[in-house]
Amino acid sequence: MDLIALSDIYGDIDALKDFVKTLDTREKDRRVFVLAGDIGFTLNQQEYLQIFSLLAHSSNYVLYVPGDADIKNLNINLPNVINLDRNSFSLEIDGIRLGFLGLGGAPKHSVREDEPLPNTYDESNPIVKDGILTSLKINLEKIMLTNPHYLILVTHSPPYGIADRSTPITLREIVILEEILLDADYKEEKGKRAAASPRRLGSKAIKEFVEYYKPEIHIFGHVHKQGGKCMREGDTCFYNISHFSLMPYKLTGRKFLTIKISNERKFEASFDSFVTKELYFRDFLEKYL
Amino acid sequence: MSEKRCGPTDRVEVRDYQIQVVNEILDSFRNGKRNVFVSLQQGSGKTIIALLALCNLVNEGYVNSVLILIPRRILVDQWVTKAQEMFYGLGLLRNPTLSKMRIEQIRGWLKHTQALGIVMTDQSYQRYIRKDYFSESDFDLVIVDEAADLVVARDFIEGFRMSEYLSGLEKWQTRKIFLLPYHVSEKKIRAMVSKFGKESVLIRRIIEDLPTFHYTVNDPIVIGDPIINTFVDALDEYYKRIKVNVNRILTKYSVEGYRENLETLLNPKVLEKLKKIYGVDDETLEQIKTLITKYILIQHLKKWFLYSNREELSRSILASQFEVNEWLRTEDKKLDKLAEVVRDYLSRDYKIYIFSQYVSTAELIENYLKEKLNLRDRDITLITGLVEDQWSRLDVFKRAGRILVTTPVLDKGADIPLRKGVAIIFTPPSSIEKLFQLIGRIRGGEITFLAYKGSEEETMNNVAEEIRRSLAEASGEKYGLDRFI
Numbered sequence: 030m031d032l033i034a035l036s037d038i039y040g041d042i043d044a045l046k047d048f049v050k051t052l053d054t055r056e057k058d059r060r061v062f063v064l065a066g067d068i069g070f071t072l073n074q075q076e077y078l079q080i081f082s083l084l085a086h087s088s089n090y091v092l093y094v095p096g097d098a099d100i101k102n103l104n105i106n107l108p109n110v111i112n113l114d115r116n117s118f119s120l121e122i123d124g125i126r127l128g129f130l131g132l133g134g135a136p137k138h139s140v141r142e143d144e145p146l147p148n149t150y151d152e153s154n155p156i157v158k159d160g161i162l163t164s165l166k167i168n169l170e171k172i173m174l175t176n177p178h179y180l181i182l183v184t185h186s187p188p189y190g191i192a193d194r195s196t197p198i199t200l201r202e203i204v205i206l207e208e209i210l211l212d213a214d215y216k217e218e219k220g221k222r223a224a225a226s227p228r229r230l231g232s233k234a235i236k237e238f239v240e241y242y243k244p245e246i247h248i249f250g251h252v253h254k255q256g257g258k259c260m261r262e263g264d265t266c267f268y269n270i271s272h273f274s275l276m277p278y279k280l281t282g283r284k285f286l287t288i289k290i291s292n293e294r295k296f297e298a299s300f301d302s303f304v305t306k307e308l309y310f311r312d313f314l315e316k317y318l
Numbered sequence: 319m320s321e322k323r324c325g326p327t328d329r330v331e332v333r334d335y336q337i338q339v340v341n342e343i344l345d346s347f348r349n350g351k352r353n354v355f356v357s358l359q360q361g362s363g364k365t366i367i368a369l370l371a372l373c374n375l376v377n378e379g380y381v382n383s384v385l386i387l388i389p390r391r392i393l394v395d396q397w398v399t400k401a402q403e404m405f406y407g408l409g410l411l412r413n414p415t416l417s418k419m420r421i422e423q424i425r426g427w428l429k430h431t432q433a434l435g436i437v438m439t440d441q442s443y444q445r446y447i448r449k450d451y452f453s454e455s456d457f458d459l460v461i462v463d464e465a466a467d468l469v470v471a472r473d474f475i476e477g478f479r480m481s482e483y484l485s486g487l488e489k490w491q492t493r494k495i496f497l498l499p500y501h502v503s504e505k506k507i508r509a510m511v512s513k514f515g516k517e518s519v520l521i522r523r524i525i526e527d528l529p530t531f532h533y534t535v536n537d538p539i540v541i542g543d544p545i546i547n548t549f550v551d552a553l554d555e556y557y558k559r560i561k562v563n564v565n566r567i568l569t570k571y572s573v574e575g576y577r578e579n580l581e582t583l584l585n586p587k588v589l590e591k592l593k594k595i596y597g598v599d600d601e602t603l604e605q606i607k608t609l610i611t612k613y614i615l616i617q618h619l620k621k622w623f624l625y626s627n628r629e630e631l632s633r634s635i636l637a638s639q640f641e642v643n644e645w646l647r648t649e650d651k652k653l654d655k656l657a658e659v660v661r662d663y664l665s666r667d668y669k670i671y672i673f674s675q676y677v678s679t680a681e682l683i684e685n686y687l688k689e690k691l692n693l694r695d696r697d698i699t700l701i702t703g704l705v706e707d708q709w710s711r712l713d714v715f716k717r718a719g720r721i722l723v724t725t726p727v728l729d730k731g732a733d734i735p736l737r738k739g740v741a742i743i744f745t746p747p748s749s750i751e752k753l754f755q756l757i758g759r760i761r762g763g764e765i766t767f768l769a770y771k772g773s774e775e776e777t778m779n780n781v782a783e784e785i786r787r788s789l790a791e792a793s794g795e796k797y798g799l800d801r802f803i
Contacts, residue, residue, distance in 0.1 A: 279635075280635060306643070
């Protein structure tokens, strides 16, 4: 069974179409797509439908959580498309049972104050944080009734402290570039500057949950600059899978994660980019930068 | 003991030139100046001078509360500890953190402990001021140590601007003392002084009887890796092509300037100017922006390849390209050579300071050397802006460590005398000025560069030559490297 995880697609339907074409149609029934949020860009329902239909036709299931840029209820009525936001779902392929649970949106502190994003939560409010934890725990309990071989948590936000640092790129040229742009922003609105310093953007509620309930796999996106990182802590493997879209950085876009699950105890995960790998270096630069 | 509130302890040997500079500072204040810039060589005791001036002003009743600004968190503890060892009566609150203490507590602490003031980082200063927690009326004197970055170069067109962290300070009427090393360029110092207006004075000189430090600049160690050259050549070619294209556009619209520093063309103000004055249309402006972004990215990538930033490379789309993918699977030849060089120095009982411009490369170096040379944790110390206990780690290295791997986080203020030591520059800093700054940290010893055969070799040869030339010039003047640091 193959789990193909994508995040931060931002409505890039053309890239997605090209990507899907590269997949082996014979493997469709053994394939599950996992989308870790920020699926659309314009909040246009038609755009979402297009994306989900495309993926639903190329796989057994499409499991998703909405990101901070998506609305909470995407209202996708396709039979094999499941919203994991504060929800759980179990499936069995080739005798391997997978239990999924999820949380969409992103903590307020991880986005710019002035950006009107539709799906954020303020976890500094204890009631909100408790609500998140309670929902995750209830869904965990439900999913454990199916006795899964793997417990997989899908969130849009990283847990606090893991692949969640928003670092400025260290090269002087980029610093100059960012300084110039940020300075221009700053003069317009001071609030924007606050999001420019390096800091941890992950969710403390999610961190608390994974620390105690230890899913085998945790898939998330959101913090673009940490995309492609995989880390292991205890029994949990963490994957920041952002970002699939060519925006905001061409250099780190087109990314996806494949998790091949061969039996009840063994899986292999690898990151890849959706590009023509055989191009010579010069041609590659020409085409993709 | 005198009735003075504060002053130097027996540990301080105050030198004549220090007393002379202190008197000049005090005279400047008496004559109505508010901002005194002191630019002396490293090792001349600028901090002692500032503290002597502070004590004088305190004892005469002119100062009751001082704000001391330090560029990096790692230096705050070191600074206060040293200051309190050398001077009595210096009750200073160290970098109070707003996330741990409420402002009322901080103010209460200051009031009830009769503290003389606060020592904090430039970044903390910015946070306090933005929240209006402190203002100029809270302090009678401000001391800015390591003030070289008080102004930062914005671009060639607009010249220097106040650092984001310290902006606003130029408007304070409070008396201020700025300490900066001698090597800072005249142009930059002039820019600083001009930001602070006519009530400013500069005390800048070379003290002749200071101890000199001796450096040996080795020839760069050259590493052969033809694949790296393939990547770098392709990137260079691409880079040149973009430059030509941008220049063509500028020529077409008869735009003068900007060619020396194309990054400037991303500045919204410059783009606006191109539109209004030169009539560049929106489509062409977009084209320029795209080209410059690529131009910056290419430079960026070149450095990733040259400086073993495999972590970033492996997370980029390039990792999927078949040649890069293959290269990423092989052992990094530069790291391998570094291990060989480090092993050799260790066998000769050297203390080793390895510098990398990038955190991820520094982390990679630490892990690689630990594994390759089978080092104990105590043997190798990593200090970057991302580690929490920078000061404790530095202390471990000074007392018991053998190898220090670090980034620009230690380029200012921290003393790392190595006695018998070598600085290995794995990734050169962004300017010669910064290179001098970091070499100055080790107070003498060997300097070694690593470079891939080809264009990097040429660059590093030039850098080594430039340092040698400066050193030779300096020794001719009998000032050692201090002439430049």
